Amino acid sequence: MEFMIEKGPHIKDQDTTSKIMKRLLIALIPIIIFSIYKNGIMLYQTGSATFYQALRPLIMILLSVFTSVLIEGLFIWFILKKQKKQFKEYFKHSYAVFPGLFLVLVLPINTPLWAVVFGSIIATIIGKMLFGGFGHNIFNPALIGALFVTSSYGALIASRGGYLNLGEIDTVSSATPLTHLSNLNHIGTYDTIINEFGSWWNYFLGFIPGAIGETSKLLILIALIYLILTKVIKWQIPVIYISTVFVMTLIIGLYNDMGWWYPLMHILSGGLMFGAVFMATDPVTSPISKIGQVYYGLGLGILTVIFRFLTSYPEGVLTAILTMNMLVIIIDRLGAAVRFDLRKALLPFSLILLIGLSISFYTAYAIQPKEEGDDRVTILDINQINDNTIYHVTTKGFGGLIEAKIIFQNDKITKIDILNQNESYWLEINNNNYLNDLINEQDQISEVDIVSGATKTSTALKLMVERVLEENEKD
Numbered sequence: 001m002e003f004m005i006e007k008g009p010h011i012k013d014q015d016t017t018s019k020i021m022k023r024l025l026i027a028l029i030p031i032i033i034f035s036i037y038k039n040g041i042m043l044y045q046t047g048s049a050t051f052y053q054a055l056r057p058l059i060m061i062l063l064s065v066f067t068s069v070l071i072e073g074l075f076i077w078f079i080l081k082k083q084k085k086q087f088k089e090y091f092k093h094s095y096a097v098f099p100g101l102f103l104v105l106v107l108p109i110n111t112p113l114w115a116v117v118f119g120s121i122i123a124t125i126i127g128k129m130l131f132g133g134f135g136h137n138i139f140n141p142a143l144i145g146a147l148f149v150t151s152s153y154g155a156l157i158a159s160r161g162g163y164l165n166l167g168e169i170d171t172v173s174s175a176t177p178l179t180h181l182s183n184l185n186h187i188g189t190y191d192t193i194i195n196e197f198g199s200w201w202n203y204f205l206g207f208i209p210g211a212i213g214e215t216s217k218l219l220i221l222i223a224l225i226y227l228i229l230t231k232v233i234k235w236q237i238p239v240i241y242i243s244t245v246f247v248m249t250l251i252i253g254l255y256n257d258m259g260w261w262y263p264l265m266h267i268l269s270g271g272l273m274f275g276a277v278f279m280a281t282d283p284v285t286s287p288i289s290k291i292g293q294v295y296y297g298l299g300l301g302i303l304t305v306i307f308r309f310l311t312s313y314p315e316g317v318l319t320a321i322l323t324m325n326m327l328v329i330i331i332d333r334l335g336a337a338v339r340f341d342l343r344k345a346l347l348p349f350s351l352i353l354l355i356g357l358s359i360s361f362y363t364a365y366a367i368q369p370k371e372e373g374d375d376r377v378t379i380l381d382i383n384q385i386n387d388n389t390i391y392h393v394t395t396k397g398f399g400g401l402i403e404a405k406i407i408f409q410n411d412k413i414t415k416i417d418i419l420n421q422n423e424s425y426w427l428e429i430n431n432n433n434y435l436n437d438l439i440n441e442q443d444q445i446s447e448v449d450i451v452s453g454a455t456k457t458s459t460a461l462k463l464m465v466e467r468v469l470e471e472n473e474k475d
Contacts, residue, residue: 021095023232027223028101028278032061034219035212039109039165048167057212060116061104067120068100075129094134099123102142102278105213106271106318107149110160119149139325140285143318150318155425158453163209172197175455176209177269182314183450183459185376186367187256194265203268214274217267224277233281236293237300241276242267244301248360252309255364272304275317285325291345292328292335295352299324299331302356309363312398312456376460377467382475388414389472395464398456399423406468413442413465425454434458438465445469 036057044054072094076082082090100120107116123145131137150157162175177197184192194200197208206216214220227233246263253262267273280286280300287296300320307316338345376396383390389408394401399422407415416435429435432451438461441448445466451458 017093017095020232021098023227023230024098024278027226027232028105028213030219031105031213031216031223031274034206034216035105036061038206038215039212043165043167046167053166057109060107060109060111060113060212061101063113064100064104064116064120065097066100067117068098068103068124069096071121071124072096072099072129075125079129090133096124099128099141099145102140103145103149106142106146106211106274106279108157108161108163109165109212110162111149111157112153112160115149115153115157118152119145121145122148135284137284138328139322140279140282143279143322146318147322155427155453158425159428159431160453162453163211164452165209168209169452172209175452176314177203177265178308178314179455181265181269182308183455185369186252186309187258187369190259190261194261200264200268203265208269210269211271211274214271217273220273220277224273227277227281233277233283234290234293236290237281237286237297238276240294240297241280241300241304242272244298244356245272245304248301248305248356248363251357251360252305252364252367255361256368266308270315271317275321276300279317279321280324285328287328287331287335289332289335289339291338291342292331295331295334295348296324296328298349298352298356299327302352302359305356305363306359309367377464379468379471382471389475391468391471393464393468395460395467397421397423397460398425398454402457402460402464404464406465408472411472413439413469415439416465423454423457425451425457428454429457429461434461438462442469 039057040049040054043049044051073087073091073096076087076090076094080090100123103119103123104116107119111119123141126148127139127141127144128134128137158175161169164172164175177193180196181188181193194203197203202208204217206218208215224233224238228235246267249263249266250260253259280296287293303320303323304316307313307319313319334348338348378394380392380394383392387409391406391408392403393406394403396402401420402418402423403420405417405419406413407417416439418435423429428451434451437448438445442465445462448462450462
């Protein structure tokens with residue numbers, strides 16, 4: 001009897017995981033080079049930075065990558081007990097550079113180096129290895145590390161300049177275009193919103209404030225095309241994600257008499273495109289089925305708009321992706337259930353669209369200026385004691401309502417007493433003597449600069465004083 005041994009009738013893909021990860025790295029290289037140029041070399045050439053400061057972006061990237069590789073190696077050796085040949089084989093297919101690399105690209109340039117190290121450790125251990133290593137993590141490891149850094153050290157980073165590099169600190173008043181927009185309560189003109197940061201070329205090429213690797217939309221767009229053509233990622237998630245944000249912000253913009261430039265600004269600002277191309281498409285933490293990817297992209301877009309407009313956090317991409325990561329298992333099951341009967345997919349698809357449209361119109365109405373004045377400021381009562389007029393007032397800050405008493409004497413503000421506040425960046429207000437600035441410059445209140453490390457809080461305080469001055473003039 002002779003046994004016949006032949007290859008099974010299986011379709012084989014020539015792309016290995018190693019090839020896919022190499023292509024991903026290739027797509028990132030131009031973005032990395034640009035970030036080093038924009039935040040370092042260009043500043044050195046213009047005299048805005050020393051030689052060391054020019055090297056800082058490169059140091060941050062190398063330090064974060066080195067930390068993730070080192071920590072993952074130690075974890076494999078001492079915790080997983082894989083040594084010698086087992087270690088080499090496991091480590092070879094672990095792709096340890098990526099948690100640290102992606103992490104540093106979504107952090108502000110002024111993140112302390114030790115915070116970069118801590119973030120890389122968290123990304124590697126908490127975000128990746130504790131779930132079982134590469135291919136088993138539920139959440140995007142880099143975003144776990146970024147969440148840790150920004151939530152733990154956000155105030156410190158803001159006090160050092162936040163997202164502003166050394167060339168932007170003296171020329172730009174707001175941390176990012178989205179922060180600036182949030183300070184305007186999301187409504188303004190082309191001049192007040194766009195021109196603060198230059199022309200559209202600044203947005204498209206990447207010469208605006210933002211995280212280290214997220215600003216150049218041109219390079220991210222090129223990376224998207226390359227990754228789709230080389231079959232590293234599927235087009236459904238990034239295209240639907242970005243399109244959902246565009247449509248929702250278009251509705252919001254048109255409702256408030258703003259043109260097509262408004263949704264375009266939302267696409268070209270912040271981490272939306274970088275997150276859509278590199279973070280949301282992570283094959284481990286995103287849905288498998290095409291229908292699931294459609295649902296996933298729609299959900300990401302809706303959540304991003306919610307976080308940008310209806311919370312104190314003007315970015316929203318990081319939180320949206322991590323939230324949707326939790327729902328992937330449900331989305332995959334839903335996608336599998338309707339895979340062979342597209343009619344069944346229409347109901348959840350229609351429901352998601354209805355939710356998105358409802359949120360768009362609600363948000364458009366919510367941010368609309370009210371006839372009685374800006375609803376972020378509320379005058380609770382007015383008392384007259386001798387020559388003093390005391391306004392008891394609240395204003396919406398970053399962490400909630402700021403409660404204050406503003407005291408007038410002879411129609412001039414003489415004192416601002418803060419009764420209650422929960423602001424994360426209040427230390428920056430004190431360090432910059434911002435309340436004294438508002439009192440001393442009350443006659444030219446519109447010209448008082450906001451505090452770059454506490455833009456939301458300082459804008460709220462300035463708005464509060466402006467409103468009380470207007471009310472006092474009426475009386």
